[in-house]
Amino acid sequence: MRDDGERPKDLVDHEGWTDLGDNHAFKYFRWAPDRELNPQYEGIADVPRFGARVAHLKPDGSPCLEAVHFDLPEVHAVEEASKRYCLANGIPYGEHYPCWQVQSWEPLTLSPSLLCNPVKGGCGDHGFIKAGKWVRA
Numbered sequence: 001m002r003d004d005g006e007r008p009k010d011l012v013d014h015e016g017w018t019d020l021g022d023n024h025a026f027k028y029f030r031w032a033p034d035r036e037l038n039p040q041y042e043g044i045a046d047v048p049r050f051g052a053r054v055a056h057l058k059p060d061g062s063p064c065l066e067a068v069h070f071d072l073p074e075v076h077a078v079e080e081a082s083k084r085y086c087l088a089n090g091i092p093y094g095e096h097y098p099c100w101q102v103q104s105w106e107p108l109t110l111s112p113s114l115l116c117n118p119v120k121g122g123c124g125d126h127g128f129i130k131a132g133k134w135v136r137a
């Protein structure tokens, strides 16, 4: 099934999505590249919880999706390997991943707040994930 374009409450019954309440739901995403195609990641183990996608509703009620990376040593190792690979091969390197602190995994609490940034095409949704619930900012 598709993860985008669906309303948060419709996603919750599907594998991996967790309801946060207030028309928000999240799903962890993993990092697990094909090492044959991406030898620059040799020696870095797969990361089952690399970040999370957060489904929510825009002010007009239509579905929206944002994503965050977690502030974990494994995430920084991947970023460093990507940066080294790009610089060594003359590939422009994108911006640093903004990362969120995981204060608790179960139930999930992240810091700081999450903003579906209008400057980057987001809908302006803003709030916190605290103790597994969505708390509006």
Ligand SMILES: [Zn+2]
Residues within 6 Å of the ligand: 056, 057, 058, 064, 065, 066, 116, 122, 123, 124, 125
């Ligand atoms: Zn949004």
